[in-house]
Amino acid sequence: MIAEKMKSMVANSSAIRAMFEEGNRLAGIYGAENVYDFSLGNPNVPAPPAVKDSIIEILKESDPVALHGYTNSNSGYADVRQTVAESLNARFGTAFHLENIVMTVGAAGGLNVILKTLLNPGDEVITFAPYFGEYRAYVSNYDGVLVEISPNTVDFQPKLDEFEQKITKKTKAVIVNTPNNPTGVVYSEDTIRRLAGILKEKQREYGTQIYLISDEPYRELAYDGVEVPYLTRYYDNTIIGYSYSKSLSLPGERIGYLVIPDEAADSEEVRGAANVATRILGFVNAPTLQQKVVAKCIDESTDLSFYDRNREALYNGLIECGFECIKPQGAFYLFVKSPVEDEREFCQAAKKYNILMVPGRSFACPGYVRLAYCVSHEMILRSLPRFQELSREYF
Amino acid sequence: MIAEKMKSMVANSSAIRAMFEEGNRLAGIYGAENVYDFSLGNPNVPAPPAVKDSIIEILKESDPVALHGYTNSNSGYADVRQTVAESLNARFGTAFHLENIVMTVGAAGGLNVILKTLLNPGDEVITFAPYFGEYRAYVSNYDGVLVEISPNTVDFQPKLDEFEQKITKKTKAVIVNTPNNPTGVVYSEDTIRRLAGILKEKQREYGTQIYLISDEPYRELAYDGVEVPYLTRYYDNTIIGYSYSKSLSLPGERIGYLVIPDEAADSEEVRGAANVATRILGFVNAPTLQQKVVAKCIDESTDLSFYDRNREALYNGLIECGFECIKPQGAFYLFVKSPVEDEREFCQAAKKYNILMVPGRSFACPGYVRLAYCVSHEMILRSLPRFQELSREYF
Numbered sequence: 109m110i111a112e113k114m115k116s117m118v119a120n121s122s123a124i125r126a127m128f129e130e131g132n133r134l135a136g137i138y139g140a141e142n143v144y145d146f147s148l149g150n151p152n153v154p155a156p157p158a159v160k161d162s163i164i165e166i167l168k169e170s171d172p173v174a175l176h177g178y179t180n181s182n183s184g185y186a187d188v189r190q191t192v193a194e195s196l197n198a199r200f201g202t203a204f205h206l207e208n209i210v211m212t213v214g215a216a217g218g219l220n221v222i223l224k225t226l227l228n229p230g231d232e233v234i235t236f237a238p239y240f241g242e243y244r245a246y247v248s249n250y251d252g253v254l255v256e257i258s259p260n261t262v263d264f265q266p267k268l269d270e271f272e273q274k275i276t277k278k279t280k281a282v283i284v285n286t287p288n289n290p291t292g293v294v295y296s297e298d299t300i301r302r303l304a305g306i307l308k309e310k311q312r313e314y315g316t317q318i319y320l321i322s323d324e325p326y327r328e329l330a331y332d333g334v335e336v337p338y339l340t341r342y343y344d345n346t347i348i349g350y351s352y353s354k355s356l357s358l359p360g361e362r363i364g365y366l367v368i369p370d371e372a373a374d375s376e377e378v379r380g381a382a383n384v385a386t387r388i389l390g391f392v393n394a395p396t397l398q399q400k401v402v403a404k405c406i407d408e409s410t411d412l413s414f415y416d417r418n419r420e421a422l423y424n425g426l427i428e429c430g431f432e433c434i435k436p437q438g439a440f441y442l443f444v445k446s447p448v449e450d451e452r453e454f455c456q457a458a459k460k461y462n463i464l465m466v467p468g469r470s471f472a473c474p475g476y477v478r479l480a481y482c483v484s485h486e487m488i489l490r491s492l493p494r495f496q497e498l499s500r501e502y503f
Numbered sequence: 504m505i506a507e508k509m510k511s512m513v514a515n516s517s518a519i520r521a522m523f524e525e526g527n528r529l530a531g532i533y534g535a536e537n538v539y540d541f542s543l544g545n546p547n548v549p550a551p552p553a554v555k556d557s558i559i560e561i562l563k564e565s566d567p568v569a570l571h572g573y574t575n576s577n578s579g580y581a582d583v584r585q586t587v588a589e590s591l592n593a594r595f596g597t598a599f600h601l602e603n604i605v606m607t608v609g610a611a612g613g614l615n616v617i618l619k620t621l622l623n624p625g626d627e628v629i630t631f632a633p634y635f636g637e638y639r640a641y642v643s644n645y646d647g648v649l650v651e652i653s654p655n656t657v658d659f660q661p662k663l664d665e666f667e668q669k670i671t672k673k674t675k676a677v678i679v680n681t682p683n684n685p686t687g688v689v690y691s692e693d694t695i696r697r698l699a700g701i702l703k704e705k706q707r708e709y710g711t712q713i714y715l716i717s718d719e720p721y722r723e724l725a726y727d728g729v730e731v732p733y734l735t736r737y738y739d740n741t742i743i744g745y746s747y748s749k750s751l752s753l754p755g756e757r758i759g760y761l762v763i764p765d766e767a768a769d770s771e772e773v774r775g776a777a778n779v780a781t782r783i784l785g786f787v788n789a790p791t792l793q794q795k796v797v798a799k800c801i802d803e804s805t806d807l808s809f810y811d812r813n814r815e816a817l818y819n820g821l822i823e824c825g826f827e828c829i830k831p832q833g834a835f836y837l838f839v840k841s842p843v844e845d846e847r848e849f850c851q852a853a854k855k856y857n858i859l860m861v862p863g864r865s866f867a868c869p870g871y872v873r874l875a876y877c878v879s880h881e882m883i884l885r886s887l888p889r890f891q892e893l894s895r896e897y898f
Contacts, residue, residue, distance in 0.1 A: 224509070225509060
């Protein structure tokens with residue numbers, strides 16, 4: 109009895125579910141400490157203590173009717189939006205004001221809001237493989253067509269030649285995700301400048317507006333002092349989708365925001381429609397207590413050294429085994445080349461050693477596997493001898 | 504640049520926004536205490552103290568990684584779902600288990616999840632006027648067609664003759680809302696039995712399955728000891744959408760649930776798809792801290808006497824003025840007959856006395872106005888002389 113459109117989504121989802129259940133099954137047999145589950149992007153760093161302190165403070169100082177009530181605007185509390193705008197301005201030299209900010213139910217909620225706001229059926233949305241597979245569902249929710257740029261497996265920067273060729277009159281938006289899930293690669297400033305240049309030229313050529321949607325849940329997770337360019341500074345029609353899931357380790361609380369700058373085409377109309385989309389999609393408003401929390405914790409950050417230590421240990425360990433992998437500059441994923449063409453075989457072989465990884469085809473990039481290193485450091489250390497054994501099957 | 508589908512939604516939304524701003528404008532001129540804003544359904548009763556205590560307890564006793572992390576299932580924490588199921592079983596003699604419960608981002612989120620799960624483009628969803636106007640948007644989100652049954656202005660029970668005639672092969676779902684927004688009427692057990700009977704007969708006639716979706720944010724708000732029938736007991740294909748927005752005064756926190764009983768057609772498939780819809784619509788999971796809160800506060804309730812006192816004062820006051828109105832048995836709305844045919848004129852006239860009300864056509868029932876009495880009791884008392892003055896224009 110379910111909708112036709114849901115059927116493929118459900119089938120796809122069952123694969124993820126099966127992996128999760130496989131982890132539980134293996135843990136039941138071998139003990140949880142002997143299973144190396146690298147399949148999930150659930151942060152393992154606790155929220156900073158300021159989160160807990162803030163919640164208690166907010167509860168003490170707020171009138172519960174106001175604290176837990178609907179916000180006056182579906183876009184969120186004015187003071188919270190202003191705090192977010194000012195924090196971005198201080199960090200990135202932007203000039204946002206509260207009206208540019210729409211508080212959202214995480215980045216996933218924000219992406220749905222902006223796609224609902226913008227897409228007519230048949231509109232094209234371009235993204236660069238490898239990409240987070242949910243984009244396909246989000247675009248399909250509004251009857252858009254996801255157009256994929258094939259992966260550049262040399263350095264996983266986007267293939268801009270192919271991008272230029274695939275932009276059409278129907279291109280309404282482009283989604284980028286940097287630092288990237290699943291590669292951990294940060295798109296360089298040079299990449300961003302060229303990408304912006306192509307978009308500007310194509311807008312002129314077709315007389316259209318093309319929105320660049322930057323999905324930034326991993327913005328704060330960048331290592332070795334690498335800069336993650338702030339895209340509104342390179343291209344006017346940029347919309348940012350942000351989440352506190354990783355930066356404050358609050359993924360379950362569903363809190364993030366959209367930035368719709370004044371410079372974006374029809375900015376006021378888009379902001380107004382995003383406000384309405386927030387309501388009619390059923391979000392209504394981002395959870396109110398968590399809005400107040402992120403404003404209070406605006407200068408807090410997660411313990412990056414935790415992930416960095418994992419990154420070094422797992423990357424070095426895998427390279428020593430003979431595996432090939434780009435050293436990630438951000439996020440908490442390694443994207444490893446499968447030693448056999450069909451990476452599903454590789455995933456299957458890894459299971460013999462109780463190692464769980466996600467096949468690259470889930471990210472439109474077969475021949476690779478994703479390992480999420482947002483796990484305990486001890487698990488990584490324990491897993492390395494098992495990766496050694498696995499590598500001996502190939503090298 | 505916004506989507507065509509959004510344009511009418513935005514226009515419609517501007518009317519609500521304009522009313523809100525009118526309230527602020529009047530408050531600026533006359534002082535907030537001299538404006539009688541009955542337009543908003545934002546509860547004015549604080550959350551029970553147990554909510555605050557629970558949050559502090561949960562923060563103290565939980566590992567923050569688990570507390571603020573993604574839930575293992577997009578449908579929510581297993582223990583919370585089990586607690587909800589058991590509470591329903593104790594109250595309504597049902598036999599739900601955790602798999603029947605999907606935790607949602609409020610009832611609005613829940614309705615979107617179940618409509619996304621069920622609707623193919625062109626599928627018909629029937630509802631009874633007067634109804635909450637957002638249903639139109641929710642159904643349209645999934646390209647369904649909302650079929651409206653005209654209002655029965657005698658007692659605002661649904662018109663079942665017309666209902667029977669309007670069910671077709673394409674009818675996929677029926678949405679009911681009892682206690683009702685905007686009338687405050689509770690559909691009687693007799694109504695429910697007859698409605699269920701018609702649905703069963705039509706299912707047989709067409710060889711289809713028709714889901715009855717019960718939108719129940721006002722379930723706990725019933726006065727004079729009136730019973731609100733629990734619909735799964737009358738019709739197998741019933742799906743409940745519940746929200747804690749009113750019962751725990753947590754509308755801004757976005758927490759509720761769906762009940763998809765074992766008895767519903769293809770129950771397991773529908774539950775699985777609702778789980779996936781929760782994720783791909785961008786909700787991902789209901790906010791985790793609030794899931795734990797509602798489980799801890801499962802036996803708490805809001806102070807009904809607050810609303811009841813308002814109901815009596817406003818209802819009696821209006822009747823004394825000569826206005827006509829059904830005495831509501833639930834929710835926190837009065838649906839008053841406009842003394843002139845076009846209720847927008849009545850709303851306009853009321854503004855001269857700083858009284859704000861919502862025209863009935865927002866609920867597909869012109870000729871009436873909605874007053875939300877989830878306001879301070881003092882405001883109601885202060886407003887009554889103004890209603891007296893208003894009434895003198897008509898009687």
